[in-house]
Amino acid sequence: MKRLEGKACIVTGAGSGIGKAIAERFAEEGAKVVCVDLNEETLRQTVEGIERAGGVAQAFTADISDRSQVDAFVAHCITLYGRVDVLVNNAGVNIPGVFHEVSDEVVDKTLNINVKGAIYASRAAIHSMLSHGGGSIVNISSVNGLVSEPFLAIYSASKGALVMLTKGIALDYAKKGIRCNAICPGWVDTPINYAHADLLGGIEKVYASIDTFQPIGRPGEPREIAHLALFLASDEASFITGSIITADGGMTAQ
Numbered sequence: 224m225k226r227l228e229g230k231a232c233i234v235t236g237a238g239s240g241i242g243k244a245i246a247e248r249f250a251e252e253g254a255k256v257v258c259v260d261l262n263e264e265t266l267r268q269t270v271e272g273i274e275r276a277g278g279v280a281q282a283f284t285a286d287i288s289d290r291s292q293v294d295a296f297v298a299h300c301i302t303l304y305g306r307v308d309v310l311v312n313n314a315g316v317n318i319p320g321v322f323h324e325v326s327d328e329v330v331d332k333t334l335n336i337n338v339k340g341a342i343y344a345s346r347a348a349i350h351s352m353l354s355h356g357g358g359s360i361v362n363i364s365s366v367n368g369l370v371s372e373p374f375l376a377i378y379s380a381s382k383g384a385l386v387m388l389t390k391g392i393a394l395d396y397a398k399k400g401i402r403c404n405a406i407c408p409g410w411v412d413t414p415i416n417y418a419h420a421d422l423l424g425g426i427e428k429v430y431a432s433i434d435t436f437q438p439i440g441r442p443g444e445p446r447e448i449a450h451l452a453l454f455l456a457s458d459e460a461s462f463i464t465g466s467i468i469t470a471d472g473g474m475t476a477q
Contacts, residue, residue, distance in 0.1 A: 357400025409471025
């Protein structure tokens with residue numbers, strides 16, 4: 224049984240990493256996926272890979288920090304498929320730095336993409352969800368929305384905001400058939416973490432000592448996060464809303 228058969232889904236940041244894995248996993252389960260990313264080349268590769276595997280996907284190049292572009296890709300999904308059933312707010316940036324040295328440009332970029340982008344997309348998608356009896360929003364936050372680490376103050380602030388946005392949306396629409404949940408991944412093997420790794424001595428050093436902060440003893444894989452996103456998007460999670468679910472190899476259990 225395909226758990227998202229016929230559902231119209233939007234996945235932001237679908238050009239690489241966790242977003243790519245989610246788009247692929249959704250398509251495997253029968254979803255029609257609008258894949259959104261700023262990088263046209265990686266986005267094209269994601270869509271072509273889904274199509275080769277027999278899935279249905281469309282590419283839409285957009286900057287999610289621009290509300291007009293967000294409105295455009297949500298409208299595109301509605302034009303193609305008549306509705307939006309699932310929105311995954313995955314696109315994000317992680318620009319680490321010593322707090323007092325972080326530029327205003329980095330602060331604005333981080334908050335505009337990680338927080339305002341999710342606000343814009345959720346607001347636009349909810350209009351369609353209300354008119355069709357409900358839907359599911361899955362926000363990809365981070366373990367750093369719950370606990371922080373050196374050099375990540377601004378990133379952590381943005382991901383903590385996403386945690387509270389999730390809870391607020393869930394409460395506002397709990398009786399209207401719209402669920403909203405967040406996933407907080409730990410250290411997953413994706414490029415978004417590489418700049419942070421450089422400040423910690425390099426990716427090889429981080430992975431050599433990963434069991435000191437991630438008890439499972441390895442980085443997560445994007446597809447492992449995608450499995451959880453699939454569950455939250457599906458009707459199997461019909462009683463789950465406002466939940467903040469860690470997928471962190473035990474990091475926050477310590």
